[in-house]
Amino acid sequence: MPVFSHADNFNHEQVVFCRNDDVGLKAIIAIHDTQLGPALGGCRFYPYASEADALRDVLRLARGMTYKASCAGLNLGGGKAVILGDPRKDKSEALMRAFGCFVESLGGRYITAEDSGTTVADMDHIRVETSHVCGVSAAAGGSGDPSPVTAWGVFHGVRAALHQMFGSADVGGRTVAVQGVGNVGYHLVKYLTDEGAKTIITDVDEARLERCRDEFGSTVVSPDAIYDAEADVFSPCALGAIINDDTIERLKVKIVAGGSNNQLDNMARHGARLKERKILYAPDYVINAGGLINVYSELHDLPREKALRDAERIYETLHRIFATAIELGITTAEAANLVAEKRIREIGKLASFQKPLMVRGPVA
Numbered sequence: 157m158p159v160f161s162h163a164d165n166f167n168h169e170q171v172v173f174c175r176n177d178d179v180g181l182k183a184i185i186a187i188h189d190t191q192l193g194p195a196l197g198g199c200r201f202y203p204y205a206s207e208a209d210a211l212r213d214v215l216r217l218a219r220g221m222t223y224k225a226s227c228a229g230l231n232l233g234g235g236k237a238v239i240l241g242d243p244r245k246d247k248s249e250a251l252m253r254a255f256g257c258f259v260e261s262l263g264g265r266y267i268t269a270e271d272s273g274t275t276v277a278d279m280d281h282i283r284v285e286t287s288h289v290c291g292v293s294a295a296a297g298g299s300g301d302p303s304p305v306t307a308w309g310v311f312h313g314v315r316a317a318l319h320q321m322f323g324s325a326d327v328g329g330r331t332v333a334v335q336g337v338g339n340v341g342y343h344l345v346k347y348l349t350d351e352g353a354k355t356i357i358t359d360v361d362e363a364r365l366e367r368c369r370d371e372f373g374s375t376v377v378s379p380d381a382i383y384d385a386e387a388d389v390f391s392p393c394a395l396g397a398i399i400n401d402d403t404i405e406r407l408k409v410k411i412v413a414g415g416s417n418n419q420l421d422n423m424a425r426h427g428a429r430l431k432e433r434k435i436l437y438a439p440d441y442v443i444n445a446g447g448l449i450n451v452y453s454e455l456h457d458l459p460r461e462k463a464l465r466d467a468e469r470i471y472e473t474l475h476r477i478f479a480t481a482i483e484l485g486i487t488t489a490e491a492a493n494l495v496a497e498k499r500i501r502e503i504g505k506l507a508s509f510q511k512p513l514m515v516r517g518p519v520a
Contacts, residue, residue, distance in 0.1 A: 168215060169195075170265070174258040179250040181239065184210055185258065186218035187266050188234040191504035194264055195235025196290075196451065197221040198271025199255065199278075201243040214238045220417065221448075224441040226496040227473055228466075230452050231503075235266045243273040252278045256285030264288050269451055276301070290451045299460060302450040307343035309446025309467035310415045314348070314389055316474040317411045317438045322388075325471075328352030333385040333409065336394025337364045337374075340415040340444075344393060345372050358382040359394070389413055392440075397421040399437075404429055413438035420489065427489035438474055439492035445470060 169190060174183040187195040197218055204210040214236050222234025239255060241247070252274075259268050259282065269291040270279055279292045292298035314332065319325040332348055333356040334341050342364065345355050349372040357374045358381070359365050368374040377385060383406040390409040392398050396418035404426055412419065412435060419440045420426040430437045446467035453463040473495075481491035 168218065171211075171215070172258065172262070174255065176251075176254040176257075179248065179254045180241070180246060181251050181254045182207075182241070183237060183239040183255055183258065184214045185237045185262070185266055186214040186235060187262075188215075188218040188236075189222040189500065190233035190265060191500055192222075192226060192233050193231040194267055194288075195221070195233040196225065196267040196269065196448070196455075197234060197236035198269045198291075199237040199239060199274050199282075200271040201239045201241065201247060201273030201278075203242040204238070204240055207240065210238050210240050216418075220441050222500070223493065223496040224445050224448055226499045227442045227477075227492060228445040228449055228452075229469070229473075229499075230448065232448070232452060236271075237266070237268055239273075247273075247278070249281050252281040253285050256282035256289065259288050260286035262288070267455070270302075290454050299450060299454040299463070301339065302447040303339035304343045305450040305460070305463045305467050306415055306444055306446040307340045307347060308464050309449065309470045310340065310344050310391070310393070310413070310443055311347040312468050312471040313438050313443035313474055314391065314411070314413045316471045316478075317389070317413045317436050320475065320478045321410050321436050326351075330354070330389065331356065331387040332389040332391050333357075333382055333387040334374075334391045334393055335359075335379075335382050335398065335414065336392065336416065337368050338394070341391075341393035342368060344391065344415065345374060349373070356382070356385045356387055383407060385409075392416040392419050399426050399430070401426075404433075407433075407435060409435065411436045411438070413443055414440070415444045416440060417444065423489050427487035431487050436478070437488050439477065439489050442473055442477060442492050443470060 168188050170187040172185040217236040218234050225232040267288045276293045279289050280296050282289045283292050315325040331354045334345055337357050337359045345368050348355055355374040357368050358377050358379050365376050369376055383403045387409050389411040392414035393416055399419050400421035449466045450463040477491045477495055481488045
């Protein structure tokens with residue numbers, strides 16, 4: 157794969173290839189944009205089929221983090237890291253600390269965090285080598301599990317979408333089909349149930365399903381049947397690319413609003429098809445920004461309560477995006493991009509203006 161031409165498609169500032177044969181580390185760090193602040197994004201540990209697949213993934217995810225931080229109103233840029241390998245077999249303390257050394261070498265331009273295949277314990281190992289890491293354990297000075305904050309933001313995003321579609325943000329009496337009831341999905345089901353919503357759930361983990369069924373009275377369906385569920389809202393909280401050519405025509409909902417990343421298999425085509433079907437889409441990187449908001453609070457030593465309050469603002473952000481989409485006659489996915497890009501341009505100009513000028517005196 158031509159690395160430079162591929163990176164140019166997303167206008168990344170820096171791509172770093174990390175290798176330490178002594179511990180078996182192969183990783184890529186992508187810094188997309190730092191106009192708003194240092195690039196922050198999780199470290200994904202995954203057995204990619206090829207190095208080209210890993211590069212594509214990290215570039216795409218880094219760009220998404222830029223847009224997520226911008227829409228959330230945070231002074232952060234976008235970055236991401238991927239470690240190539242099977243986290244169940246290849247992970248070790250030495251490998252994670254070696255990765256931390258590479259993060260440290262970037263001097264704060266990139267801040268790493270937990271992601272798929274990595275854990276709070278891994279962040280604690282990385283913390284030994286660099287201070288540019290968040291999501292560490294509470295014992296190590298971190299804020300702990302960000303899932304409740306992510307789910308709280310999704311909950312308020314669902315409320316915003318309900319208000320836009322039905323004229324009321326009340327979830328009481330509404331039915332929400334939640335795909336994936338791991339950490340984020342579980343807390344979302346709890347928030348919804350506490351406010352009187354009915355939930356239909358699915359997951360590949362039977363223990364997770366039993367937990368929600370026992371605690372919240374959720375209706376359980378098979379992983380494939382979730383697309384046919386009769387509900388007001390479909391809330392993807394597991395895998396990406398689940399709104400695709402095969403599933404989009406099966407949806408029997410008025411709203412798609414969930415916590416997973418990259419829900420649209422093809423943003424342009426499937427965003428347009430949802431609009432044609434009059435299904436309101438809450439752009440994923442906007443509605444699931446609660447985790448990033450929590451991390452930002454941790455970086456600034458702010459309490460969890462502050463993160464939860466800030467996550468509630470996702471409600472207003474989505475309303476602004478919905479209004480932009482209606483005004484311009486575009487999809488909500490396109491509107492979210494415009495809102496993010498506008499802030500990057502405006503704040504980026506301020507940052508450039510505030511940089512001190514280098515004045516050279518006469519040469520003696």
